[in-house]
Amino acid sequence: MPLQPHMKLISVDDHIIEPPDLWTSRLPTAHLDAGPRVIEVDGAVTTEIGAAATAAGTQMWTFEGQPFPNIALNAVAGKSHEEFGLEPVRFDQIRPGCYDPAERVKDMDIDGVQAQLGFPTFPGFAGRVFATAKDKELALLCVRAYNDFILDEWCGPHPDRLIPMVILPLWDAELAAAELRRTAERGAKAVAFPENPAGLDLPSFHSGGWDPLLAVAEEAGTPLCMHFGTSTRMPFVAADAPFPVTIALMGTNSINTLSELLFSPIFHAFPRLKVTLAEGGVGWIPWFLERIDLTWERHRFYNDVNKEVRPSALFRRNVWGCFIDDTPGLLLRDVIGVDRITWEGDYPHSDSSWPHSRKRAGEAFVDVPDADVHRIVELNARELLSFDADLHG
Amino acid sequence: MPLQPHMKLISVDDHIIEPPDLWTSRLPTAHLDAGPRVIEVDGAVTTEIGAAATAAGTQMWTFEGQPFPNIALNAVAGKSHEEFGLEPVRFDQIRPGCYDPAERVKDMDIDGVQAQLGFPTFPGFAGRVFATAKDKELALLCVRAYNDFILDEWCGPHPDRLIPMVILPLWDAELAAAELRRTAERGAKAVAFPENPAGLDLPSFHSGGWDPLLAVAEEAGTPLCMHFGTSTRMPFVAADAPFPVTIALMGTNSINTLSELLFSPIFHAFPRLKVTLAEGGVGWIPWFLERIDLTWERHRFYNDVNKEVRPSALFRRNVWGCFIDDTPGLLLRDVIGVDRITWEGDYPHSDSSWPHSRKRAGEAFVDVPDADVHRIVELNARELLSFDADLHG
Known part of the structure; x- marks a missing residue:
């Protein structure tokens, strides 16, 4: 009885496709033209990542006059693997659960998921696009409009x-601290x-x-959720490598993140700060913790890193990982720390098992003791996110 | 009795510091000035990686008029961790075992190592420097002088x-094929x-x-040994990251290599080709094989990759990993495949446990059954390298 009925699946990594009126219904009139809105495109366009031909009837986001070619990066929930490949180009080509919160909840019911945490899409999974804005x-x-949408419209009724996970004005740490304080007071539980x-x-x-930001995050108990790909630095691959080479490697970005964090001053300066690594899996963590501790043992003396605390000890206090499919990570859960591991659904992306997430999780946990399963699918995420809204009638 | 006396340690990753007369004693007179030689430097020099001030009495390699700042990259064997940090700048600052084969064998005796496979140093671990030569x-x-040195002087008496591991003229695949054929006929067992x-x-x-090269390597049974760092592409880290961030991440380069290889046509075109991943460890392999198989399952249909064979099946037929310290890799050895795992000593680099390699290996294998230990420390390397010279009196 590994995944028992009373254990609820709480996912820490899913994706929200922003509805077309998110910003147009919230920005002051003077900003409506430059602000994010969805346009109909027919023909060739030049985007920030190069020229692209579009099919007739393509919809795109535009912001400050720049087109963004994908309205729904990787929104493949419900498609067979044979149908993967072409990005949808219109909202009517994706499931309403991608952009409508009431429909999302219905899709979660089908999937057997109690609660989930959604990253933004058009602005990048960490709101990067707004940090590069001219205005x-x-x-x-x-940023504030997105956060108000999340708090009021996406999560408020449910x-x-x-x-609720919010984004930040990343170009100014003081502004970011203020926005985190504002939204945490309004109920935000996490920040991308x-x-x-x-x-x-x-x-x-x-x-x-x-x-300034980390001080607020620590004080509010709000985890910083770091999704792979949000540095925009892709793993190095040959120019003629087929795309799956890169897809398979994306989790290595989370290894880079962990190496940077554990050798940085952050967890020494903010010992209660919480960080999550999203979508990178956990099966590499035992290998990497041994490797980073050995590196610290041998190379700390001549480098500007903390000399007293082993990097793995910081991981076990300040960092959480998550996974969808990760047999090796579950086999080595005690080495990682059962309290470090959370579960993710990744709706509506290509790694998701929707509508079979609960069934698939049940299969993955078949050899894991009940207490560990409960920790991993539910209890760790509740503590991490201070989430218990569903437990109060 | 995990590592028993009759089990011999065969290391698949060590490093040769080229002696100062390697090329000057072998190149024709007309090439002596431009060819690799060791010079005495006192003052500032400009190298391919920027300007550097040097201490009085520094020795450097020079090739085609370009200085190369390290004579003995990371040759720290015998130093305490507190002494790590400054590269040695003279041959008389490193152990003779770094550059003298008879002394190397003595250091291996101290370390409890029966046989080892050495990568070059000054030309890069894969001979990269010669591929960028003007002449x-x-x-x-x-390249030929290095290989003759390896066959005649380094390995010949021992x-x-x-x-013997050789290097190739990487700028021309036909030339590389010819040099591999020439050296394999002379006894080369591996190629960087x-x-x-x-x-x-x-x-x-x-x-x-x-x-052309892969056909010869397959025919001769000569493994291609791919040491991390030989692409010269370092993991992405912040410009102000302390150096240990990068050191800990170097193994991720081997993950990139494996993703490229398993989605390439190479193992389909050359099904008996052997590839080794040097110094990247093995503990990440179970996680990555699950990840790459899932990627292949979901994304093969719309990409130019083989549609029939799972990437993990290619790994288990064509690729070998190795490790120095890797508790998770040993715990999951059956998932990796016990026949895929070899051992390395990494003399004289900073990851080496010299002069305690055999003792440290004994501790690492304490919970591993005899037959698996024997495979990992000795038998796999013998088969991989067709090495049995020490078994014939």
Whole structure:
């Protein structure tokens, strides 16, 4: 009886496709043209990542006059694997659960998922796009509008099912601290943050530049959720490598993140700070913790790193991982720490098992003792996110 | 009795520091000035990686007029961890076992190692430097001189202890094939090859550009040994990250290599080809094989990859890993495949446990059954390298 009926699945990594009116219904009139909105495109367009031909009837986001080619990056929930490949180009090509919270909850019911935490899509999984905006006044309004949407419209009617994660004005750590304080007071339970801000030409984890934000996150108990890919630095592969080479490697970005974090001053300066690594899996963690401790043992004396605390001890106090499918990670759960492991559903992306998440999780946990299963699928996420709204009638 | 006296340690990853006269004693007189030689430097020099001030009495390699700042990259065998940090700048600052084969064998006796396989140092672990030479006639002479040194001087007098690994003229796959054929006929047991040739602006694993070489390697049964770092692409880290962030991450380069290889046409075109991943550890392999198989299951239909054979099946037929310290890898040895795992000593680098390698291996194997220990420390390497010279009186 590994995954028992009373154990609820709480997912710490899913994805929200922003509805077309998210910003147009919230921004002041003067900003409506430059702000994010969905346009109909027919023909060739030039985007931030190059020129692309579009099919007739393509919908795209535009922001400050720049087109963004995917309305629904990887929204494949419900498709067979043979149908994977082409990104949907119109909202009517994806499940309403991608962008409608009431429909999302229905899809979670089908999937056997009690509650979930959703990352943004069009602005990047950590809100990166707004940090590159030319008009930072507009960008700040956009960040706040997204967060108000999450708090009021996405999660507000479903406090027992949809857990609010907000984004930040990443271009200014003081502004970011203020926005986290504002939204935490309004009920935000988590905040999306880049897996490596240095990849976005923002201050690194080593710089001290995030201290105002980290102080608020620690004080509020709000985990920084770092999804792979949010540094925009992809693993190095040959230019002619087929795309699956990169897909399989994306989890290595989370290894980079963990190496940066555990050798940074962050967890020494903010000992109660919580960080999650999203979508990178956990099966590599035992190998990496041994490796980083050996590196620390041999190389700490001539480098500017903490000399007293083993990196693995920081991991076991400050960092959480999550997984969808990870047999090796479950086999070595005691080495990782059962309290470090959470579960994710990844709806509506290609790694998701929707609508079979609960069935698949049951199979994965077949040899895991009840207490460990309960920790991993539910109790760890509740503690991490201070989430218990569904337990109060 | 995990590591029993009759089990011999055979290391598949160590490092040769080239003696100062390796090329000057072998190149034709006309090439002596441009060829690799050791110079005395006192003051500032400009190298391929930037300007550097040098201490009085520094020795450096020079090739085609370019200085190379480290004579003995990471040659720290015998130093305490507190002494790590400064590269030695003179041959008389490193153990003679770094560059003298008779002294190397003595150091192996102290370390309890029966036989080892050494990568080059000054030309890069895969001979990269010669591929960037302006004078390719000189470069080819340099490659052949290195290989003759390995066959005649390094391994020749110690066929039972030092296993010959050669390098290739990487700028031309036909030349490389010819040099591998020449040296295999002279007794070469392995060949160093870049972990990702695309990182050196050479043809990728996907290009078909290496087919002449791979045909010879398959026919001769000579494994391509891919040491991490030989693509010269380092893991992405913040510019102000302390150096241990990168050291701990170097093994992720081997993950990149495996993803490229398993989604390439190479093992389908050359089903008996052997590849080793050097110094990347093995503890991440169970996680990555599950991940790459899931990627293949979901994304093979719309990509130019083989549709019939799971990537993990190719790993279990064509690839070998190795480790120095890897508790998780040993715990999951059956998932990796006990026949895929070899041992390395890494003399004289900072990961080495010299002079305690045999003692440390004994501790690592304390819970591993005899038959598995014997496979991992000795028998797999013998089969991989067709090495049995020490078994014939």
